[in-house]
Amino acid sequence: MNAGGEAATALPARAALEARLGHVFADATLLDLALTHASAAGVSDVARDSYQRLEFLGDRVLGIAVATMLLEAFPAADEGELARRLNHLVRRETCADVAIELGLDRAVRIGAGEAQAGGRRKTAILGDVCESVLAAVYLDGGFAAATALVDRYWRPRMLGFLAGRRDAKTTLQEWAQGRSLAAPAYEAVDRSGPDHAPRFTVMVRVDGLDPAEGLGRSKREAEQGAATALLVREGIWPPTEAPE
DSSP, rough: TTTOOOOOOOOOHHHHHHHHHTOSSSHHHHHHHTOOOGGOOSSSSSHHSSSSSHHHHHHHHHHHHHHHHHHHHHHHOHHHHHHHHHHHHHSSSHHHHHHHTEHHHHHHEOOOHHHHGGGGGOOOHHHHHHHHHHHHHHHHHHHHHHHHHHHHHHHHHHHTOOOOOOOHHHHHHHHHHHTTTTEEEHHHHHHHHOOTOEEEEEEEEEEEEEEEEEEEHHHHOOOOHHHHHHHHHHHHSSSOOOOO
């Protein structure tokens, strides 16, 4: 399996990796295969001797595990919001970040040429090896072991995902439309401060829900704050600090 590549993971390194994964492998060859890039695989059958097939499976396991986690974490979120969160959490860049956190960038076995070309820093390789290791955990320990791994490393990213989502007003409008409700209504209820530094308070109303307020240096900013407050209160977005 390792022709032209690097030696198998040493026992202490394996134990440390398994500790980070939260899973001790009964079949050690699965982890070895999951950590073998095509450049370090045997030349006779790259698909069999590298992580390619495991990466295919891991992509599906990750999708199901994350989708289930999202449904439980955001019971009021509509399909569009869930899909945006899912896409962010399963994308290659997120998987590459998890791979680095797990230390897979150090553990993956790659050929000398790929290593010299910076393979350990390539997002594509890191994302793929992350999914292949998840598949190995799934095959060795079952879906419960795989979901435990996803929960440990993807849940914090799920709860911290704010910047990648769409703006609050758009999300709230889509949420209301998805429930056949009238569009959210915004009303400026207060203005304070000097002319050069005003502070606005805006209230948003959605049929069937208590109104929410937001503050801002402009009416637009206050409207976004009000929409954010309502989204957080209704569990559509995760808890955040109140806007300044």
